[in-house]
Amino acid sequence: MASGIKDKVAILGMGCSRFGERWDRNAEDLIVEAFVEALADAGIEKNQIQGAWFGSALEDLHVGKSGIPLSITLRLPNIPVTRIENYCATGTDAFRNACYAVASGACDFALALGVEKLKDTGYGGLPQRGRGTVNDLTIANTSAPGSFAQLAAAYRAVHNVGEADLKRAMAHVSVKSHANGARNPKAHLRNTITEEQVLKAPMVASPLGLYDCCGVSDGSACAIVTTPEIARALGKKDLVTVKALQMAASNGLESQYNDWDGSHVVTTRAAARRAYREAGIKNPREELSLIEVHDCFSVTELVTMEDLFISPEGGAIRDILNGFYDADGSIPCQIDGGLKCFGHPVAASGLRMIYEIYLQLTGRAGDRQRHDNPRIGLTHNLGGNPAQNVCAISIVGLEGA
Amino acid sequence: MTKVKGLPLTNTGILSFGGYIPRRRLQRAEIAKAHRWYNAGLGRWARGERAIANWDEDSITMAVEAARECLKQVDTQDVSGVWMASTRFPFLDRQNAGILAEALQLRGSFTTLDISSSQRAGTSGLMTALSASAQNPILLAAAEKRRAKGASASEMTIGDGAAAFLVGSGPVIARYMGGCTHPVDFIDHFRGEDTSFDYVWEERWTRDEGFMKIVPASVKKLIEQTGVDPSSINTFCFPLGDTRTAASIAKRVGLPETSVADNLQGSCGDTGSAHPLVMLAKALETARPGDRILVTGFGQGCDALLFEATNALADRRPPLGISGHLERRTPESNYLRYLSHNDLITIDRGFRAEVDKPTSLTTHYRNRETAQSMVGGRCNKCGTVQFPRSNICVAPKCGAIGTQEPYPFADRTGRLISFTADSLTFTPDPPSYYGLVQFDGGGRLLCDLSDIDSVDDVHVGMPVRMVFRVKDYDTRRDFRRYFWKAVPVELAAAGHQET
Numbered sequence: 001m002a003s004g005i006k007d008k009v010a011i012l013g014m015g016c017s018r019f020g021e022r023w024d025r026n027a028e029d030l031i032v033e034a035f036v037e038a039l040a041d042a043g044i045e046k047n048q049i050q051g052a053w054f055g056s057a058l059e060d061l062h063v064g065k066s067g068i069p070l071s072i073t074l075r076l077p078n079i080p081v082t083r084i085e086n087y088c089a090t091g092t093d094a095f096r097n098a099c100y101a102v103a104s105g106a107c108d109f110a111l112a113l114g115v116e117k118l119k120d121t122g123y124g125g126l127p128q129r130g131r132g133t134v135n136d137l138t139i140a141n142t143s144a145p146g147s148f149a150q151l152a153a154a155y156r157a158v159h160n161v162g163e164a165d166l167k168r169a170m171a172h173v174s175v176k177s178h179a180n181g182a183r184n185p186k187a188h189l190r191n192t193i194t195e196e197q198v199l200k201a202p203m204v205a206s207p208l209g210l211y212d213c214c215g216v217s218d219g220s221a222c223a224i225v226t227t228p229e230i231a232r233a234l235g236k237k238d239l240v241t242v243k244a245l246q247m248a249a250s251n252g253l254e255s256q257y258n259d260w261d262g263s264h265v266v267t268t269r270a271a272a273r274r275a276y277r278e279a280g281i282k283n284p285r286e287e288l289s290l291i292e293v294h295d296c297f298s299v300t301e302l303v304t305m306e307d308l309f310i311s312p313e314g315g316a317i318r319d320i321l322n323g324f325y326d327a328d329g330s331i332p333c334q335i336d337g338g339l340k341c342f343g344h345p346v347a348a349s350g351l352r353m354i355y356e357i358y359l360q361l362t363g364r365a366g367d368r369q370r371h372d373n374p375r376i377g378l379t380h381n382l383g384g385n386p387a388q389n390v391c392a393i394s395i396v397g398l399e400g401a
Numbered sequence: 402m403t404k405v406k407g408l409p410l411t412n413t414g415i416l417s418f419g420g421y422i423p424r425r426r427l428q429r430a431e432i433a434k435a436h437r438w439y440n441a442g443l444g445r446w447a448r449g450e451r452a453i454a455n456w457d458e459d460s461i462t463m464a465v466e467a468a469r470e471c472l473k474q475v476d477t478q479d480v481s482g483v484w485m486a487s488t489r490f491p492f493l494d495r496q497n498a499g500i501l502a503e504a505l506q507l508r509g510s511f512t513t514l515d516i517s518s519s520q521r522a523g524t525s526g527l528m529t530a531l532s533a534s535a536q537n538p539i540l541l542a543a544a545e546k547r548r549a550k551g552a553s554a555s556e557m558t559i560g561d562g563a564a565a566f567l568v569g570s571g572p573v574i575a576r577y578m579g580g581c582t583h584p585v586d587f588i589d590h591f592r593g594e595d596t597s598f599d600y601v602w603e604e605r606w607t608r609d610e611g612f613m614k615i616v617p618a619s620v621k622k623l624i625e626q627t628g629v630d631p632s633s634i635n636t637f638c639f640p641l642g643d644t645r646t647a648a649s650i651a652k653r654v655g656l657p658e659t660s661v662a663d664n665l666q667g668s669c670g671d672t673g674s675a676h677p678l679v680m681l682a683k684a685l686e687t688a689r690p691g692d693r694i695l696v697t698g699f700g701q702g703c704d705a706l707l708f709e710a711t712n713a714l715a716d717r718r719p720p721l722g723i724s725g726h727l728e729r730r731t732p733e734s735n736y737l738r739y740l741s742h743n744d745l746i747t748i749d750r751g752f753r754a755e756v757d758k759p760t761s762l763t764t765h766y767r768n769r770e771t772a773q774s775m776v777g778g779r780c781n782k783c784g785t786v787q788f789p790r791s792n793i794c795v796a797p798k799c800g801a802i803g804t805q806e807p808y809p810f811a812d813r814t815g816r817l818i819s820f821t822a823d824s825l826t827f828t829p830d831p832p833s834y835y836g837l838v839q840f841d842g843g844g845r846l847l848c849d850l851s852d853i854d855s856v857d858d859v860h861v862g863m864p865v866r867m868v869f870r871v872k873d874y875d876t877r878r879d880f881r882r883y884f885w886k887a888v889p890v891e892l893a894a895a896g897h898q899e900t
Binding site: 121122123125127128133134136137138139140141142143145146147149150151153154156157203204205206208252253255256257258261262387 | 751752753756758760761764765768771772785787788789791795796797818819820821822823824825826827828832833835836837839843844845846847848849856861862872873882884
């Protein structure tokens with residue numbers, strides 16, 4: 001029976017552009033910005049890369065379809081380039097494919113790169129995407145905040161939580177991420193905010209106010225992966241290896257069958273169970289050093305703490321308010337600012353999360369570096385809406401961790 | 402519902418009826434206030450309120466609601482016609498009655514017909530349906546979402562609404578005693594094929610030469626034809642003008658003074674070609690057996706129809722009807738919102754409104770049972786119901802392939818599992834309310850909510866029912882797509898569900 005790819009793939013180099021409103025840059029420029037950093041970090045020649053997976057989720061806004069834009073931009077040597085689109089899980093999915101290529105022996109060096117250029121629409125927030133002509137006939141005209149806001153209504157009903165208590169915990173999530181983003185020079189939003197500001201902000205989709213929503217950004221991030229053996233042969237020390245890569249896609253049960261209560265995300269739980277098994281993690285609350293999760297909205301981060309089995313069901317509010325997930329807490333969550341403040345260039349986000357874990361594990365996270373010898377980190381992406389989505393989880397750690 | 406033994410074939414009449422008036426009531430004082438700088442004369446109409454359709458309602462959706470109420474209490478198997486009357490049809494070349502039939506989930510062999518081009522469309526349609534329904538019943542729905550220029554007298558007096566009648570022979574609730582038309586090409590107003598609004602002539606002339614001469618001529622003809630003593634008529638429905646005009650007509654033809662029915666100008670406004678039928682429905686809601694009701698429709702002449710209520714009426718009154726819908730009201734004092742919803746003002750709707758909403762007509766046709774009739778599926782192996790239908794049963798322990806039988810959802814009630822009020826996504830009436838509805842008996846759908854006034858009125862567990870509404874307007878191609886939305890089950894409507 002398949003046991004996964006634990007420790008079969010090492011991260012050789014990573015790069016990440018500055019995220020934000022990059023008015024003066026095309027997507028192609030952002031790709032190069034991230035790639036140059038990763039290639040230098042990896043210490044190999046571009047022509048050694050044997051396969052690439054290119055993530056772009058809203059490609060109509062920038063590079064267009066197929067893998068060709070990446071190949072042209074980086075002048076890759078006619079290697080296979082596959083374009084990946086899987087909503088907000090795109091970046092992690094590209095990483096997963098590159099890692100599988102290495103683990104299978106198909107490639108010695110593989111590239112995963114995600115890019116998004118969202119600030120060319122003329123307005124704020126994610127643009128509405130096509131959902132298919134059949135879905136358009138029936139599905140409500142939703143937005144991303146409106147889709148995730150419903151988690152709050154259902155969570156309150158299921159756990160019998162007052163509106164003010166939930167709003168306060170959600171506010172803490174955002175205040176914490178802003179404090180973290182302020183210490184990250186590549187982050188989109190670097191201002192600190194107060195709980196009062198969050199609670200008084202204009203409503204976007206009830207009960208989510210402006211500060212409950214993440215930024216929409218331009219940016220790119222990438223990883224070059226290889227085998228631990230090759231990495232060592234190249235002189236790399238303190239290797240960061242992949243412990244688990246798991247994804248789960250909704251099958252319509254949440255949105256069409258009768259038993260999901262709307263207060264949690266089914267796919268996160270499924271992917272987390274499998275990821276912990278693959279990584280050999282028995283007790284995530286004790287074993288994980290830090291996490292980067294899909295905090296597209298404050299309430300998403302809140303329920304994800306339970307769906308990852310770190311906070312007990314119904315217990316996320318208490319953990320959040322106790323500072324368990326703060327930068328100096330037991331398991332910092334979004335120590336780089338998260339989607340909330342680092343920013344959310346959709347297809348780059350999963351790789352940006354892995355980038356932060358990679359920096360923290362190798363002691364290169366600058367002002368925001370954890371000093372408790374982080375050994376293992378988890379990243380989590382969620383694409384779609386709570387009722388119908390794709391979840392991607394990666395666990396990466398020091399070799400031997 | 403067809404012939405009942407022993408009754409003569411001529412014993413046609415009304416088998417059941419229903420009505421619909423949209424919830425929002427625009428306060429006329431607010432319209433007059435907005436236009437005082439321009440036309441202070443509008444102040445003479447600045448009393449009461451007029452019913453206004455929501456942005457996602459049109460003549461078809463209102464006809465659907467009235468018809469659903471009408472058909473609730475009868476067997477629809479032998480319906481031989483689904484007809485619709487209006488002068489505000491959403492489509493000029495695509496049969497509107499066909500959409501009505503699909504929304505009502507009527508299948509089989511029957512005639513479908515649109516009747517239009519005059520304010521008499523409702524009464525002429527009813528009269529024709531009555532004469533054609535001796536063998537099998539015909540459904541006629543009249544509905545009108547009206548339009549008028551800002552600061553016009555019409556803007557003050559019009560209203561939106563619908564009524565539906567199932568007519569035929571058998572155990573009627575109101576016997577049809579006769580009807581006649583007095584056609585005259587009298588043009589008090591008109592609208593050409595390329596214009597949006599009526600061109601209206603002086604109302605004094607319309608009253609003196611039109612109402613006061615043409616209506617009595619028609620009514621007298623009907624009285625002669627039926628041999629009925631005019632003083633025996635209990636209710637006189639005349640949809641236009643003020644009460645004094647109706648009283649003068651009544652006097653001229655010998656109807657009792659007390660017979661003049663309220664034309665609902667204060668509470669609803671004139672619903673155009675639907676209005677005589679709206680008034681007839683209202684009259685039937687309180688009529689006693691034996692009561693005689695005279696209905697007139699005016700427009701290039703006059704229709705007159707006479708009915709006599711029977712003992713069967715008491716058992717087949719609609720749960721809400723026109724009276725119940727009139728009571729179910731939300732006063733609207735935001736005249737600008739009304740202007741915006743009716744495209745009478747240019748509003749910056751933002752980038753998100755620019756999203757093109759084309760409809761693939763092949764997709765639409767293939768999926769019309771799902772989208773227009775809201776038919777889902779029921780697995781014939783495990784019994785699980787689901788929306789939409791799919792090849793593979795959604796029940797995780799079943800997963801049978803190709804076992805889905807049609808299962809209608811439109812009349813199922815449900816409860817909210819989650820919801821939001823979304824101020825980001827485009828809607829003509831922000832915020833946009835939507836949520837996950839769990840249907841009683843199984844199945845669920847993330848769907849739009851409509852007729853919500855405040856997020857404070859929504860909660861998890863809230864009971865909802867489904868209504869047929871406009872889902873998207875494709876303004877570029879002048880197409881509109883319909884689907885079903887959830888609305889709160891109100892106290893009055895709760896009874897509606899139990900019937």
